[in-house]
Amino acid sequence: MSLIEHLRSKIQQSGPIPFSEYMEEVLYHPRFGYYSSLRLPIGAEGDYYTSSDLDPIFGKLLAKKFESMAEGSDSFTLVELGAGKGSLARHILEERRFPYLILERSAAMREHQRELLKDFDVRWIEDLPRKLTGCIFSNEFFDALPVHRIRRRDGVLKELYVSGEFEEIEGDLRQPIELPLKEGQTADVNLEARAWIRRIAASLDRGYHLAIDYGYLHDEFYAQPHGTLMCYRRHQAEENPYAHIGEQDMTAHVNFSDLMDEGIRAELPTENFQTQMNFLIELGILDRMQQLATAADAASLQRLLRIKKLILPGNMGERFKVLVQRKGT
Numbered sequence: 001m002s003l004i005e006h007l008r009s010k011i012q013q014s015g016p017i018p019f020s021e022y023m024e025e026v027l028y029h030p031r032f033g034y035y036s037s038l039r040l041p042i043g044a045e046g047d048y049y050t051s052s053d054l055d056p057i058f059g060k061l062l063a064k065k066f067e068s069m070a071e072g073s074d075s076f077t078l079v080e081l082g083a084g085k086g087s088l089a090r091h092i093l094e095e096r097r098f099p100y101l102i103l104e105r106s107a108a109m110r111e112h113q114r115e116l117l118k119d120f121d122v123r124w125i126e127d128l129p130r131k132l133t134g135c136i137f138s139n140e141f142f143d144a145l146p147v148h149r150i151r152r153r154d155g156v157l158k159e160l161y162v163s164g165e166f167e168e169i170e171g172d173l174r175q176p177i178e179l180p181l182k183e184g185q186t187a188d189v190n191l192e193a194r195a196w197i198r199r200i201a202a203s204l205d206r207g208y209h210l211a212i213d214y215g216y217l218h219d220e221f222y223a224q225p226h227g228t229l230m231c232y233r234r235h236q237a238e239e240n241p242y243a244h245i246g247e248q249d250m251t252a253h254v255n256f257s258d259l260m261d262e263g264i265r266a267e268l269p270t271e272n273f274q275t276q277m278n279f280l281i282e283l284g285i286l287d288r289m290q291q292l293a294t295a296a297d298a299a300s301l302q303r304l305l306r307i308k309k310l311i312l313p314g315n316m317g318e319r320f321k322v323l324v325q326r327k328g329t
């Protein structure tokens with residue numbers, strides 16, 4: 001059976017499914033899902049790049065941030081959510097050997113991580129630990145969670161469902177929500193993200209949550225008329241989530257205001273929210289770039305070009321944001 005056959009038979013049995021369920025199946029079905037294939041989605045051979053893929057400096061600077069967070073603690077554990085290929089973990093651990101846990105739902109990704117991290121002391125976990133002193137962090141984790149597609153139609157909020165012909169149908173909301181949508185406007189709403197913030201807050205005894213992702217604050221998020229869902233295949237953006245089913249990544253911008261609001265309710269208030277550019281500049285990326293520019297050999301200059309992408313405003317520098325939330329003192 002293929003993913004498409006599986007989806008059709010599911011929809012035949014239950015009727016049209018909410019888009020969030022479609023996204024969940026397409027990305028994470030344990031047999032047919034996009035993230036279940038052993039083909040690597042991240043990197044030159046895959047569909048998209050992440051910051052850790054561009055250059056090890058990203059992980060090395062993050063390690064510096066974790067070192068400053070760990071000051072004064074006897075033991076400080078890192079928990080990475082959705083570790084992809086494992087490159088970020090490797091770059092961080094090459095810099096400093098923190099106790100390191102990975103929570104990764106895809107078995108195929110765990111395989112890749114085990115291979116890349118075989119020389120390091122990393123443990124894979126099924127659930128967040130209790131009474132943690134440390135930092136739970138992620139890069140491009142929240143944007144990969146399934147979203148609900150919600151539209152205002154005739155003054156009423158409707159949820160989008162997917163039919164057996166892979167067409168969108170407006171239906172009743174699965175759960176009551178209120179959103180500031182104009183007539184005809186669509187939003188891609190990540191309800192799971194809020195649940196993750198509650199889980200993270202409950203896991204931490206003392207420490208931090210750090211999330212790096214692309215996204216907006218509330219006003220900009222709801223200024224998008226058609227939502228923010230986007231698909232990526234072989235480094236090309238594709239707007240249609242029903243094209244190349246199971247062979248393209250699907251993501252949506254993070255609404256960081258949601259994460260911050262939920263954090264306040266869960267006693268995990270925001271300590272800092274800034275662009276990736278400012279975050280990396282504070283950690284000293286410009287000095288490292290200067291060293292490469294001074295060296296001026298071909299390899300250094302090539303690295304410099306890749307590193308620039310991490311901080312350029314039109315590139316990852318401003319589209320990506322860094323949220324730091326803190327529990328306890």
Ligand SMILES: C[S@@+](CC[C@H](N)C(=O)[O-])C[C@H]1O[C@@H](n2cnc3c(N)ncnc32)[C@H](O)[C@@H]1O
Binds near residue numbers: 051083106139145
């Ligand atoms: C876009 S990739 C980011 C990979 C990596 N952090 C990087 O920067 O290259 C998203 C990762 O999150 C994982 N993931 C998605 N949902 C998850 C969940 N609910 N629990 C754990 N891992 C999850 C995916 O399998 C994948 O490894």
